[in-house]
Amino acid sequence: MPLPFEWFGNTDKFSLHGAIDDASGEIVGLYMTKNECLHGYLEITRQMILNHGIPSCIYTDRHTIFRSPNASKVSIEEQLEGKIINDTQFGRAMKELGIAIITARSPQAKGRVERLWNTLQSRLPVEFKIAGINTVEEANEFLLKYIPKFNSMFAVEPEDSELAYRKLTDDLILDHILCVKQTRTIDNGSVFSIHNRHFQVLKSPGLPEIPKKSKITVIISTSVGIKAEYQGNVYEVINFIKPKRKHEIKQSKPKTKYIPPDDHYFKYGHDKFKKVYFDESYEEILSVLEEIFLSKYA
Template structure:
């Protein structure tokens, strides 16, 4: 009984051409041209075909398991890990985790073939590219820093909802500063920018979206702000950047700050898994994992800048950063060198060698990160000391309730101011 042989299309084509060669219809040279082989190879195939028939054209490894094939036990282990502790990882990240944590060395393509055969698609959605004008990177490190926040379930329900704040360098895609916060607020961005400036220096420009934390709603500048030289109203973050001499650029669309957006996409895939593996369940634990992760991220994804020179400026020696990265409000200095702040009366302490502030002057109240209060005027810093309510006179207490302004005193009924201004004396002048 003859054995059935299944030929592929390529093998079937070779058999038909070899039959024509044996029948003398074409030459060996012509067969080589048709099959895309050398004449020497055609001679070998013809000899095997004559002796063994069509079975000689079948590849010898057909039906055999490749020597370098992934063992079935390893395949099942990869499938199990991809569905449990490493769920949500793309093929590349999963291959890195398997090599680092499990001792399984597989390429991303091999991981992809194993998971696809098991019906597990990649979590990354491959969307068709959109045509847009790509913005060139800045040539120097520190010329432009992109900042933004990402609202995502970073702890996957194990703890509170967190916001990840990032500062990314445009020239290198390097994450310069990062932290988790409960909300996207002033305090979070204050800490982010303080970490950036103290670690690297002052960048030339900051690129952000048009959030009201950075740019207030469009409105006219008040007369007081015009006298202080302000062209537009500034938020607290805008005021910090202005005092540091940093150009603030607003983005008109998310695509304009695509480098920080792509960083968030990578972190939402990788950092979420790292937090899960570390068992992070709180804000403090998440920030601890984040610090270790950012170092690895920069080593893997940062690119060298076009120019080796750095555009970061050193912090001037006279600049007190704690009085820049703080909350500032304006108040009027009242008689007794007191101000009203958050329903509390404070006295300005005039230290030795510092000029005395004139009364009724507009001063700045500095509330530092630790809650301490100071007054700033003409580049000088003055401490504040609270005045207990018990030490205030009833008149001062009433004045404090009215915002520090003294109440007018009502004159008595017989007060000279109430008398008529015309004289009651008889006019003895000469009449005509």
């Protein structure tokens, strides 16, 4: 678990998410956020897959990001009766990629990654200070270049040379997997609601129109924003403001439109990944992304 740490040598604490190859000790992903969150774990998974491939399994702790807290409450009898505990969003993504999750029961069971944290906590603050880095955005850019440097010094040859990674195939679109998926029903105007906000599905050239009252899968991704999926087809959406009824209209002061700055967390683009940028008119999408991906996990 990435406990908050003073990475920049001041009193501000941030969480560094990481993944390490247990056979070689090679870091396969590092990503920093304010708190331990779903976004951090999805980003190190993205790094791992793009740079190495899809692993056969991953070894995690029993955090609720990876495993539903209700999973241990289901008895054998209930399992035999067919009772199923829904996967977490991270668990669902791993299942779509064919990655098995093995959960550890103690820090000692994750000895290699625990030693990695000790090493990074002693080395990275010094590296950040030398490079003049004091923000999360700068740190994440630096970490992409630091990983190969670290691996060249500390990685070892695995006992078994057979790779435990599969190639990413064309039919697997990471932006549509490493995301949050929720089911919604569109109304007669192709509008659906999510997180107390409304969005309208746009008609797309070459794609069939979605019938009214159909159930759709809403794809919420830090890379592509919010999209709608129906029968394997992915559609663009826009923010939709439902007109108020007459008795709901009240006199109010004009609101100042919020324009997200260029360094907004989900407008930040990584060197190795597709640039993440949402037009200023998409402030509703940016708000949803923050609520879902950057919420603090206890």
